[in-house]
Amino acid sequence: MKTLPSLSLAGIIITSLLGCQSSNLQYQDNKTSHQLQQSAVNSNLGYDIVESLTVEVGPRLAGGKNDLVAVKWAEDKFKSLGYDKVYKEPVKVPVWSRGDASAEVVSPFPQPLVITALGGSVATPENGLTAEIVRFHTLADLKKAEPAQVKGKIVFIDQKTERHKAGNGYGKSVGGRSKGAIAAAKKGAVAIVIRSIGTDHDRMAHTGAMRYKDGIKKIPAAALSAPDANQLNAILKRDKKVVISLKLSPQHLGYSTSYNVIGEIKGQNKPEEIVLIGAHLDSWDEGTGALDDGAGVSIVMAAGKHILDLPTRPARTVRVVLYAAEELGLIGGKQYVKTHKNELNNHYIAAESDFGAGYIYRIDVNVAPQKFEQVKNELSSMKINGVELGNNEAGGGPDVSMMPSLGVPVASLRQDGRDYFDYHHTPNDTIDKIDPKALAQNIAAYTQFAYLMAQSTTDLRPIKKK
Template identity: 70%
Template sequence: MRNYMRNTLTIFAASLLLGWFSNGSYATTYEANQKVAESLNSKAQQSDLAYKIAESLTVEIGPRLAGSAEDLLAVDWATAKLQSLGFDKVYKEPVVVPVWQRGSASARVVAPYPQPLVLTALGGSVATPEKGLTANIVRFDNLNALKHANKKNVEGKIVFIDQKTERFKTGAGYGKTVGARVNGAVEAAKLGAVAIVIRSIGTDSDRMPHTGMMRYDDDVTKIPAAALSAPDADQLTAMLARSQDVSIQLTLTPKDLGTMTTYNVIGEFTGATKPDEIVLLGAHLDSWDEGTGAIDDASGVAIVTAAAKLIGELPERPARTIRVVLFAAEEIGMIGGKAYVEQHKAELSKHYIAAESDFGAGPIYRADLRVAPAVFSQAQQLLAPLAHADVEQGDNNARGGSEVSLLPAHGVPVASLRQDGRDYFDYHHTPNDTLDKIDPAALAQNVAVYAQFAYLMAQSSLELRPIK
């Protein structure tokens, strides 16, 4: 029944769209494009190319923190991979990034219940004194509670923000808690804290802390910042329920090593009749250094690369150019995305639409767009074949994902091909982000969706601008 209803909706959508046009040649072209999209879906679902790409990146390179030696190895890997897959053009664009080295992290409860804690430095954190620091803990339910705290209750202490991340299909819980990671150190330092530890921004119960980028304010004292694993956060909370005089000893040894140049890696399959117009598929090449960066974001690299490869293998190229951008330094502030916008300002008006894969390897269930409201319904109908991959139509409020979210400000239409992320934050930014977390079948479904989306958009005759 599900397949019957899906196919019925697809046929209805196609007939509805055809009814809007009286030109017979357009109808013929539309039908041909739909058939190609269906063939791309079939080929993608049967291919293991994306899994092989993800395996290659995680095994041959592994962790690739922006600014590290492994980051540059990943750039070489990506360049060689795109060339080996037959992209018409493969090139690099320089991106200057800060170089931060994690060092070691250790902590233990000194009193009243001495025992070790498992934690990791947040990205960009300064170090503790060489011999560490020891201070009492003061706990807050969330960042807002810290902001409204009395300075006399915080001064000289280690702030502990203990906000749990809720599990959602959309990953919405992350947005509610990530502020503590990003801005907690500044708010704690304003009140005289000597350091901050947070409950990991994750949905797991593993004893594996989640790292991630944090920020400092040049006008506020920089204090060390770390994330506790969820069980260790629970342990600390249980101790504080017994005694308000819980003290910990904390040692972090990260280093700031200046800056270096890395690269965005770009590959293109040139369009047949509109080669200067671009359908952009993005992912980010860098990862954090704790796991092997499998779901964040080797899976995305694999999805968009394999999708473009399928289009490049077609007997006839689509009208527009398919451009794959493997962005540098997303994890430390979308630096590669910002560099891309700056370096491509002159041609952003030629970017027809863009989408980015950066939410793991869960199956795609919905396609959201951000296009001119006047053509939104027509754009949805063009994408009707996505129903064959169990993808429903969404709204017209897409962000596009990570770096691509920077493009709508410049008038570029975007799509969000939304993945089921219920377990994404179990592994995100942890040592547990490894290849075994990728389901090959789900990865192939992602490729099918991206390939169909990119092809249909590359062939579209709709005017997607101006976006709202």
């Protein structure tokens, strides 16, 4: 019986020592995190990477002429940065060529309109088509309309995109772009034009992917610049019968092979466990893809490089994934989870940068609810970079959005995107829109996040699946 106090005391001592050891590890990780933040915000590496991509490759539509040029660029860039392992994985992608696009008001006040084809649209007849327009404020309004109101006409969806810091307005209006052609065709429309899904006032139309549905006629689909949508409204106030002509010449050219391009920093103690940070390599063909998603590519590539430059590698492997064909429907992201289905249990956490280069103001996660406060504590050194600790409701980003349903924890590093949709999917998506200081702050945030999660001692599972 006299041994019990001794055993109890020994337990207290061991617990105390373990606590001190854990505290010391956290102190060292936070110290390294601060050092990484300082090196990242004072570095031009990220800007050099995105400049290299946009100048040496330029626009890189998946399946287009620059697609494989971008893949080769990414492989070479990973290697030049010194990544431990660089490889690519095939992704089957559709090949779509934009062709030309033109439109004009035929009556009552003849004048040209600025448009662009929506990604994936079919062509008009070779000589174009001419029809009266019928205006709807939203996709929901179109769905409620009587077919007789729509049949034989060109549908015009006129929903404006609201400006929000978190980009919430995009989700409210994007349905008109992605699903409008299906709804319009069901009611007998011959084509659809939408107000661009953007927050700008420039006379530039925003492209973006749209969808068709088997068994429903495919009709041509285009976006109007915001000023031209306003002009149509002004004409409709004067005359309810407005006729426009529309001419689009896109082509569907089958399928080709693109690639997810991957660079890895091998973990020191738990190399089989993976912290994934990603972005998408493809872009639309109108601009140079600087914000969408050249910025993301540079953020995650540079974050990995800062971790590579540490004297000691982190415990887990940091995997940087540049996804193919995000713009065409998250094709690279979907292929990644298929290719790595037997490895997903080893994915510790994942995050994606795909919202330009505005300052990151908050990090949200999706981890086991009972471990949320512990994870917040482990990420607390990110506050020095202006990043607040948020909620446990993260989605992770487009190409990793399917991972939570498969049990993989994710994080969302929230960027200030108030001006992102001014440039999104337009010819105006060019490198001069990137603030180098904001880009460096993003890189610092992703560097800290990846390092701290690669060092974390917390079991993040099971998460709430979405």
